[in-house]
Every structure is written in C-alpha cells, then in structure tokens.
Amino acid sequence: MLEISNLACSRGDHRLFSGLSFTLDFGQILQVQGANGSGKTSLLRTLCGFITPDEGDIIWRGESIRKLDEEYYVEMMYLGHLNAIKDELSALENLRISAGLSGVELEEKEAMAALRRMGLRGRELLPTKVLSQGQRRRVALARLLVSDAKLWVLDEPLTALDVGAVALIQELIAEHLKQQGMVIFTTHQPLEVAGIEMRSLSLS
Amino acid sequence: MKKTSMLDLLVLVIRRDLVLAMRRRADVLTTLIFFVMVVSLFPLGVGPEMAMLRKMAAGVLWVAALLSSMLSLGRLFSADYLDGTLEQMMLAPQSLSMLVLGKIAAHWMVSGLPLVLMAPVLGLQFDMSVQSLGVLIIGLLLGTPILSMIGAIGAALTLGLRGGGVLLSLLVLPLCIPVLIFGTGAVEAVSSGLGIASHLSLLGALLVLALVFTPWVTAQALRISME
Amino acid sequence: MAINWFKYSAPTTFYGLAGKLIPWFAVSAAILFAVGLYIGFYVAPVDAQQGEFYRIIFIHVPASILSMFLYLVMAAYAALGLIFKTRLSSMMATAIAPTGALFAFISLWTGALWGKPMWGAWWMWDARLTSELILLFLYLGFIALHASIDDPRRADRAAALLAIVGSVNVPIIYFSVKWWNTLHQGSTIKFTGTSMHIAMQQAMFTMLAACWLYAIAVVLARVRSIILERERNTTWIAELPEVRS
Numbered sequence: 320m321l322e323i324s325n326l327a328c329s330r331g332d333h334r335l336f337s338g339l340s341f342t343l344d345f346g347q348i349l350q351v352q353g354a355n356g357s358g359k360t361s362l363l364r365t366l367c368g369f370i371t372p373d374e375g376d377i378i379w380r381g382e383s384i385r386k387l388d389e390e391y392y393v394e395m396m397y398l399g400h401l402n403a404i405k406d407e408l409s410a411l412e413n414l415r416i417s418a419g420l421s422g423v424e425l426e427e428k429e430a431m432a433a434l435r436r437m438g439l440r441g442r443e444l445l446p447t448k449v450l451s452q453g454q455r456r457r458v459a460l461a462r463l464l465v466s467d468a469k470l471w472v473l474d475e476p477l478t479a480l481d482v483g484a485v486a487l488i489q490e491l492i493a494e495h496l497k498q499q500g501m502v503i504f505t506t507h508q509p510l511e512v513a514g515i516e517m518r519s520l521s522l523s
Numbered sequence: 524m525k526k527t528s529m530l531d532l533l534v535l536v537i538r539r540d541l542v543l544a545m546r547r548r549a550d551v552l553t554t555l556i557f558f559v560m561v562v563s564l565f566p567l568g569v570g571p572e573m574a575m576l577r578k579m580a581a582g583v584l585w586v587a588a589l590l591s592s593m594l595s596l597g598r599l600f601s602a603d604y605l606d607g608t609l610e611q612m613m614l615a616p617q618s619l620s621m622l623v624l625g626k627i628a629a630h631w632m633v634s635g636l637p638l639v640l641m642a643p644v645l646g647l648q649f650d651m652s653v654q655s656l657g658v659l660i661i662g663l664l665l666g667t668p669i670l671s672m673i674g675a676i677g678a679a680l681t682l683g684l685r686g687g688g689v690l691l692s693l694l695v696l697p698l699c700i701p702v703l704i705f706g707t708g709a710v711e712a713v714s715s716g717l718g719i720a721s722h723l724s725l726l727g728a729l730l731v732l733a734l735v736f737t738p739w740v741t742a743q744a745l746r747i748s749m750e
Numbered sequence: 751m752a753i754n755w756f757k758y759s760a761p762t763t764f765y766g767l768a769g770k771l772i773p774w775f776a777v778s779a780a781i782l783f784a785v786g787l788y789i790g791f792y793v794a795p796v797d798a799q800q801g802e803f804y805r806i807i808f809i810h811v812p813a814s815i816l817s818m819f820l821y822l823v824m825a826a827y828a829a830l831g832l833i834f835k836t837r838l839s840s841m842m843a844t845a846i847a848p849t850g851a852l853f854a855f856i857s858l859w860t861g862a863l864w865g866k867p868m869w870g871a872w873w874m875w876d877a878r879l880t881s882e883l884i885l886l887f888l889y890l891g892f893i894a895l896h897a898s899i900d901d902p903r904r905a906d907r908a909a910a911l912l913a914i915v916g917s918v919n920v921p922i923i924y925f926s927v928k929w930w931n932t933l934h935q936g937s938t939i940k941f942t943g944t945s946m947h948i949a950m951q952q953a954m955f956t957m958l959a960a961c962w963l964y965a966i967a968v969v970l971a972r973v974r975s976i977i978l979e980r981e982r983n984t985t986w987i988a989e990l991p992e993v994r995s
Contacts, residue, residue: 331901332983367614370750392616401607407546417608419535420615420622446546676915680908686898693894694912697887698919701926708933729922740915747907 320344321366321470321501326375328361335361336522337374345469345499348492348515350506353522359505360400362522363474366503367397379470393422396468398476402459406448410434410458413447418465425465433464438484452479460484463491471495473504489513532617536625537632543602544633554595554634555641561587562645573650580649581659581710585703588638588663589670593692595634596674599626600745604682610749619745620738627668627675627738635667651710658713658723662706665726672737673698679744702729761838761977762986768970775967782960790953803867810860812958813853814878816965817885818920820850824892825917828910838973840906841980843913844896845973849965851889857882877931881924888916902980 320342327337335358343349351359364370366377368384368391377384384391404413411430418425434443437457447455456479463471471492477485485508492502493512504510511517544551565583566576603609612622642663643656651659677695684690709722790808824846831840861879862872873879892909899905981987 331903332980367610369610369613389616392614395614397611397614399607399610401605401610403607403611405543405602405606405608407543412542416535416539417611419532420612420617422532422616424531676911680895680912681898684898686894690894690898693887694891697884697891697923698915700884701919701922704926704930708930711933725926740911744908744911747904747911750901750904750907 320380321503322378323366324376324378326362326365326377327373328358328365328370329373330358330361334373339375339522341520343501343503343518345501346496347518348496348502348504348512349518349520350504350510351520351522352505357522359522360474363397363399363472363503363505366472367395368392394468395470395472396421396462396466397472397474398459398462399474400478402455404447404455404458407446409444409446410439410450410461411443413458414461414465417462421466421468423465423467429465433461434458436464436487437461438487453481453484456480457484460488460491463488463495469500471500471502471504473502475506476504477506477508477510485510529617529621533621533625533628536622537629540626540629541632544629550595550598551633551637554591555637557594558587558591558638558641559645561590562648566648576649577651580646580651581655581707583649584642584646584659585663585666585706588642588667589696589699589703590692591638592635592667592670592674593695594688595630596671596678596695597688597691599630599675599678600682601678604749609745613745613749619742623675623679623741623745624738627671627741630675631668631671635671639663639667652714654713655710658709658719659706661723662709662726665723665730666702666706669702669726669730669733670699672733672741673702675741676737676744679741679748682745682748702726705729759836759838761841761981764838765974765977765990768974772967772970772974775963775970779960779963779967782956782963786953786956786960789949789956794949794953795947803864806860806864808953808957810857810864811954812961813857813860814882815958816961817850817853817857817882817889820846820853820965821885821889821913821920822917824850825913828906828913832907832910832914837980838977840910841973841976842969843910844906845969845976847889847893847896848972849968851886851893853961853965854882854886854889858886875931877924877928880931881927884923884927885920888920892916 322342324340326339328335339362341349351362353359361370365372379387379391379394403417404410405416408416411427411434414430414434415425415427418430431443434440437460439454439457439461442450442454447458450458460476476488480488489510489512492510493515496502496512496515562583565579569575569579600609603612613619615622639660643660646656646659674691674695677691680694681687681691705722705726709719709726712719712722786808791805794805796802824843827839827846828843830836831838831843858879861874861882865874866872892913895912896905896909899908978987
C-alpha cells in the first residue's frame, strides 16, 4: 500500500503544494485533479522519484521509496505525457525492449497478442513513425497489458485516443484493480471505471 | 515471461542503440566525414611541407578525433530524452549505471570505432611510419572510449540545454587533455625510438578509472538533469 | 564562526553576518595590499638575474596559489550543497567561481607580462602556466553550465557535480601537463636562484594574505547578492531595509 505523508513540492522558486497526505490501498484508484499548473504532473513525477520533495515522505509497503529503490520500481509503472517509444522501431520491437528494460523478457507471441488487443492488428511491425498519434499512444499503453507492476501512475493516459480506445483503457484499469492493483492518474477527459469507487484528490 | 540478468540488460541496451543507429545512418556518417574534413584542413592551413606535417600528424589526428567525439556526444542522450524513453530507463528496476554503460558502449562502437579505423588511412596522408600508425591505432583504441565516457558526463549534465554541443565541449575538453597528451606522446615516443609502454599504460590506467567511475557519475548527472 | 555553526548556515542569518564582516575583510585587504606592494616594489632588492621585472611575481604567485585554492574550496562547498542539500553551500560555490576565475586570469596575464621581458615572448607553454590556463577553462565551464540552466536547483547540482569531477581531474591534468612539458623539453619558469631575500618573502606572504582577505570580502559580498536574488520571494527579504527603500 502507498502512503504519502506531509508531502511538499516546489517548481523553481514557487511552492506547488504542501502538507499533502493520503493513503492508497490495493484495489483502489485515485484521480488527481487541479487546474493547469497546480502541480498534478509534479506530484506524479515525485511519486516516480524523479523529483525530490521539499518535505515529507512517500512510503511503499511500509518503507520509504528512497530506501527501497529497486524494490519499489519493480512494482510500479509510469506513463507520462511522452509515449516513450522510438520512432525508428516497430511497435513490436518497442514493446519487447521496454519490457526488457523493466526486467522482463517478453516472448514475441505475448507481445503480438498485447498489441492486437490494443487494436493494432496489422500494424505491429511497422516503424511507429508512420502510425497516427492515437495509434502511437496505443503502443505506449500496450505496456499496461504486459507489465506485472502493482502501481500504475498514469499522466493523462487518454490523450489522443478515440472512443473505442478509451473504453478499452477503462476496461484494462478495471481488470487491474480487480487483481489488487492500484492506479493514480490525472486526466482532462472523463474516465470511468465500472463498479469501482473513484477517489479524488484536488490540488488547489 | 522471465527475468533478465545484468548482462542481458547490457546486451539489450547495446543492441537497441546499434539498431537505432543503423536506421539513422546519416548521424554516423556525419561524424566520420567531419573527422576527415578537420584533418584535411590542417595541411591547407599550414602548407604541404611533408616534414612539418609528419611532425604534426599525431597531434592533428588526435585533436580531430577529440573534436569529432565531442560533436557526436550531444546525441548520446538527447533522442531518448526527447521521446521519453530516457525517463523510462531511469525507472527501470535495474542499475542505471549499467544502462548508461550500455549506451556509451554502443555510442563508441558507432562514433568512436570508425574514427580509430579511419585514422591510419589519414595518417598515411601525413606520411606517418608504420610503427607510428600502429601506436596511433592502439592509442586511439584505448583513448576514444575514455573520451566517450568523459563526454557522457557532459552530455548528461547538458541534457536539454540551449547551449548544446558547444557548452558540452567547453565542459569536457579540459578533462580530455590527459588522454590527448598520452596518446600523442606515445606516437612521438615511437618516432624518436623511445619506449611507448609508459604512455600506453597511463592511457590504460585512465581507461580503467573511467570504466569504474563514469557510468555511476553519469547516472547521477542524469538524475540531476531529469528532475 | 565555530560556535553555533548551523545557525549561520541558514541564508537569513548568514546574510546579516556577512554584511557585518565584509568591511573588516575589505579594509584589512586594502591595508595589506598597500604594505605588500610597498615592500615588493620598493623595499625588496633588485634580483641578480632578472632585474626589476621579477617584481611582478608578487602578484603572479599569490594569484596562482589563490586560484588553485579557491577551486578546491568551491568544489568543497559544491559537494556540501549536493550531499547535504544546504542552499547556502551551493550559493557560496557560485559566489566563489568568478573570483577564482579572475585570479586565474590575473595569474596568466601577469605570467605573460613577466615572460615578455624575460624571453621576448608573450606566452610560454610551461607546465604551470598551461595548467593555469586549463584551470581557467574549468572555472569558465562551471560558470557557463550554471548560467545555462534556468532552474536554480538543477543549476546548483549540475555545476556541483562538474566541480567535483573537475577537482578529481585536476591532479591528473596537472600530472599529464608536466609529463607533456618534460617530453618536449619545455622551459620551466623559475623565480629566483637559490633562496629568496627576506624582504621578498615578506612581500610574498603579505600579498598572499591580502589576496586571501580580498577574496573573502568579495565572495561574501557576492553571496549576499545571490541570497537576495534567490530568496526574493520570502518575507524576511521584503523586510530588509535595503529592499524596502
């Protein structure tokens, strides 16, 4: 379980938020809301360990993530604004490499199956630079299918997706939560997960 | 799905970067062409007198190799930084130092090794003797990885900055001076009949030092730049 | 400054302390400069081999020593700032850099001024002068990197890492330059024959102390303005008399 206690963060000179505390248990989903520039992305990036908070601590399974390091990163997955895919590589290559980098060797069959479920049938072997924005986002999101991370940190996952893809992602999130996973996300589009109570955190 | 080991990870990163370099062949060739051009500028600048060129040869080739390396180092992390793959690497549960070492190794194979192979050809234009060429190659073989590694620190520190390649060079060139001195010193030594062992072993020592420390320092520099 | 060290490591208290100390350092530096220059340029005897021109070493040597010493101090403060995340340490490192660079530049310039009458050339590629030049590049690199990064936190930390890497490399660079110099049978600049006259020693030490005090005064003044700039959004700054007026 994830526990944030008394977190404070600044960007350059100015303080984004302070005194932030919440806990998230397995099977729960939390939406971070706030106006543009209120620090939503910074909060998510602090959860990833990119940003060191000014004050406070992030505790995973009872220990600070600073101390846990690898043990935390094995269990969490981040999807930010950038797709983290290489233009010159195909969707298949991208997926297998990103799995490899997180320590998992992904068989071609499994990777193809994941890409097909993401609606990329027939496009798995093309260099991703010829795909549309929405298709590239789908390639990035395919990682959700092959990762066994417990905590998903998603920064505006639905950007550039069409209605069908949005429904698919909502379905994936629901499945993940049922398997005792956790999700923290931000979004500018409505995201609903069937049957699960959505918690919300507002950064003013 | 099974877990990957440290060595598998290293191989994965090197293969990935080599595949990417292969699909963007222009980048590779421009470094090599720059090297050849810089070397060719010297005779044009100082005159074609062979005795003088022969004396300058080692220095010219090493300086050109240094400058070409600096030019190519900007590319080490920038593409990955811009498309988000770098931040994913930093979230990898494996050691970031290992990933960095893999990237530096691939970068050297693509940008450093061609210089080592090209240098003797250019050395012939400067009428260098066979022994001098041999020592030049060994020196560059030991030295260019060191340049890549020191440069990686600079590339990591200047990630995403406007100053770009020039700033990187300003930071890194002073640190590369020992490599330049020992590399050219070895060639001078062989042409005056003195021993090369001391120069080359110093280069070797620097290589070992660089291998031990630079991946970790570069990883720290990346964390600083990515905040 | 041994008592209650941590109290003074906060920019707020340090600002006041620095302000009080600067006049003392500045005045003592001025006095020692006057004394040192007097001894060096009037009292010390003419050198047997080098005539009057050698007197420039009373500026050249202290400047060289200080440029090297300041680099280490700068790297030390930078390391403290990086490891312990103390803002003031990073600000001190940033404040020291321009002064260190200035001393390196003065050392090179006075070295050239000395070289011209000695050997007829404005520059000699001897080991020390060449190392001094590389040191100047290291300073300039630090300043350039810091200036190129907008986010002050990233700027401090990146420059700190560079300073640490630089200071580890300084012995390697110095060694390699000496090596290079002996290989090519370069000249080594020697100041005097065997021993220095007592007045020369006095002048040297006085000038060294003067430069040291000057450096402290200037760095303190610079760090105060850095504090003002960095902390400009805090309330305690707004309440300072100099800001309110």
